[in-house]
Structures are given as structure tokens and as C-alpha cells.
Amino acid sequence: MKDPKADLYAAPLNGEWQKSSLSNSNGDVCVRLMKIDGGVALDDSKRPDLTPLRYTRTELAAFLQAAKAGEFDHLLDD
Template sequence: MDEITTKLLETAEWRKATRSGDSGDCIEAAPLSDGRVGLRDSEHPEKSPYVFSPSVWEAFIDGAKKGEFDF
């Protein structure tokens, strides 16, 4: 991961769904100041998160809202 991304992730404000409660079993997302979005496993926040461009994130959210990932 490049130095700029690392710095952005260090100051990121991570969010998780309220449905997860206090269990910690959730995926957390953070908007980065350059428009990208970080995504990490809340059970292992020390691991490197995935970072997505705004267009990739928007496509995923659109598909999730349409039920395309309902298994």
C-alpha cells in the first residue's frame, strides 16, 4: 500500500452497521478524504483494508440495494 493511502487510513473514521450491535461481527467502511472508500473486517482491524475507487463503491452499493448480493 502506498504512503498516501496508509496516511489516509490512519485518520479514517470507520463505520459499521448498527445491526451488528456490539458483537464485532461486521464489515466496517470509511470514506477517505480523496474520495475512495476503505473496507475492513471489524474482527481483524489490524489487517490491511481494501480500498475502492468511488465508482467501484457506488456500483457495489447500487447492486446491494437491488438485492444482487442476496444469497
């Protein structure tokens, strides 16, 4: 059985990384996202040696909806 995410991890990273406007100005402390075929790649600019994680559009949409609803707010320090 083929891994359903195999195609995502085979997709080239040939787009441009997008970071939050709330990241620091020199861009070395941020989570970055890139649109790829079938989904989105996510990486940590501080660790370019690590393979970026890949998510389907559905997975990212579910995460963003939950984040906007405040479901993860308890994970942040007060």
C-alpha cells in the first residue's frame, strides 16, 4: 500500500517560502510555508538542514480553522 503522503514528499520545493509578517526582521526566527503540488511545505528557518514537513491542503485548512478558533491558545505561555 502506497503512503498517501508520498507524492507530497516527492513534490519539488521550487516555490518561494512565505513567512509571517510577525517574524523578526532578519527572518531567522520563523516558520515558513511554501505552496507545493498537492499541499504545503512547512519548515523552520533556523534549521535549514531538516527536511520540511508536508501537509495536504485539507490538513492545513483544518489546522488554521482550529487555530483561529483558539483551540491551541492554552499551549502558549500567559
